[in-house]
Amino acid sequence: MHDEHAIPNPDESATPDDSADGTSRRAVLRTAGIAGAGLGLGSLAGGTAHADAPQGAPAAAQAPPRKGKTMVGVPFERRSTVRVGIVGLGNRGGSMIDLFLAVPGVRVVALCDPVKDKTAAAAKKVTAAGQPAPATYTKGDHDFENLCKRGDIDFVYVATPWDWHFDMAKTAMLNGKHVGVECPIALQLDQLWELVDLSERTRRHCMQLENCCYGKNEMRVLRMAHAGKFGDLLHGAGAYNHDLRGLMFDPDYYEGPWRRLWHTRLRGDLYPNHGFGPVSNYMDIN
Incomplete structure (x- = not known):
C-alpha cells in the first residue's frame, strides 16, 4: 500500500x-x-x-451475478506511510502488532478491544516503538465502528472471534478502508459473496489472512513450484492436523471459551484454508 x-x-x-x-x-x-x-x-x-x-x-x-469489476490484480494505492487500525488485541492481534511496528513505513494509529487492559498494553508497545500514542476504542463490542470511521486509517486489521469477522470487514470497506481479516473471514456463503461484491463496488481490498501460507516449509515449496521443480501442477492436497486441547482449556490463552464452543457446534476441519491456502499459492490460484 x-x-x-x-x-x-x-x-x-x-x-x-x-x-x-x-x-x-x-x-x-x-x-x-x-x-x-x-x-x-x-x-x-x-x-x-x-x-x-x-x-x-x-x-x-451458487454464485450471485457480479455487481462490480474484480479486485484481483488491482494494486494498493502508493503511500509514504501506511496507517493501520487494529481490532482485537488477544493473542493474535497482540502479537501481530509487534510485526506491524517492525515494518518501516507502517504506523499504528488506532487500537480497539473491549478489554481495556489489552488495549493499554498494546498502546504501550506503540509508544515504545517511537510512534505517537494511538487512539483507543474500548467502549463495548461495537466501538470498532468508530475506529473504522476515522479519516486517518488506510488498513484495518481484524483479529477477533469469528462471529464478528463479517461485520467488521463490511464496516471497514463501507468506511473506505482496506481490510485484512484472520480466518475465517465469514461463516456463511452469502456473507462471503457479499464481501466480494462490496470489495468490487467500493474498490477496497478485502483479504482473508492465512498465516500457514508463509511458514518456511510452505515458502520453500512455493519457490520450488515457481522454479518448475515439480513440472506442471495438476493436483494438490492439503490438511490441518493440530492438537488444540492444551490451548482450548488454557484460561490465559483465550478471552472466554468462544473458540472452544465452535468445536462443540461442528465436526471436521474448521480451518480448511490452512491446507488449501498454500496449495492455491503453488498453483497460482488468485
Whole structure:
C-alpha cells in the first residue's frame, strides 16, 4: 500500500479473472456444485438460492451475478506511510502488532478491544516503538465502528472471534478502508459473496489472512513450484492436523471459551484454508 488517497475509478480496473475463452470464476463456481460440498462449506451455508443459478445446483455452489469489476490484480494505492487500525488485541492481534511496528513505513494509529487492559498494553508497545500514542476504542463490542470511521486509517486489521469477522470487514470497506481479516473471514456463503461484491463496488481490498501460507516449509515449496521443480501442477492436497486441547482449556490463552464452543457446534476441519491456502499459492490460484 503506498501516495494516492483517492479510491480508484472502477471503470479503469482490469478484469483478469476472465480466462482466455471467456469463462469467469463466477461461472465456474455457479456450475461446480460438487466443489462447494467438497470444501466442507455446505454445513455453514446460510444464504438463499440465487435466481440465475442453474436448476438443481446445490445452494453451496451458487454464485450471485457480479455487481462490480474484480479486485484481483488491482494494486494498493502508493503511500509514504501506511496507517493501520487494529481490532482485537488477544493473542493474535497482540502479537501481530509487534510485526506491524517492525515494518518501516507502517504506523499504528488506532487500537480497539473491549478489554481495556489489552488495549493499554498494546498502546504501550506503540509508544515504545517511537510512534505517537494511538487512539483507543474500548467502549463495548461495537466501538470498532468508530475506529473504522476515522479519516486517518488506510488498513484495518481484524483479529477477533469469528462471529464478528463479517461485520467488521463490511464496516471497514463501507468506511473506505482496506481490510485484512484472520480466518475465517465469514461463516456463511452469502456473507462471503457479499464481501466480494462490496470489495468490487467500493474498490477496497478485502483479504482473508492465512498465516500457514508463509511458514518456511510452505515458502520453500512455493519457490520450488515457481522454479518448475515439480513440472506442471495438476493436483494438490492439503490438511490441518493440530492438537488444540492444551490451548482450548488454557484460561490465559483465550478471552472466554468462544473458540472452544465452535468445536462443540461442528465436526471436521474448521480451518480448511490452512491446507488449501498454500496449495492455491503453488498453483497460482488468485
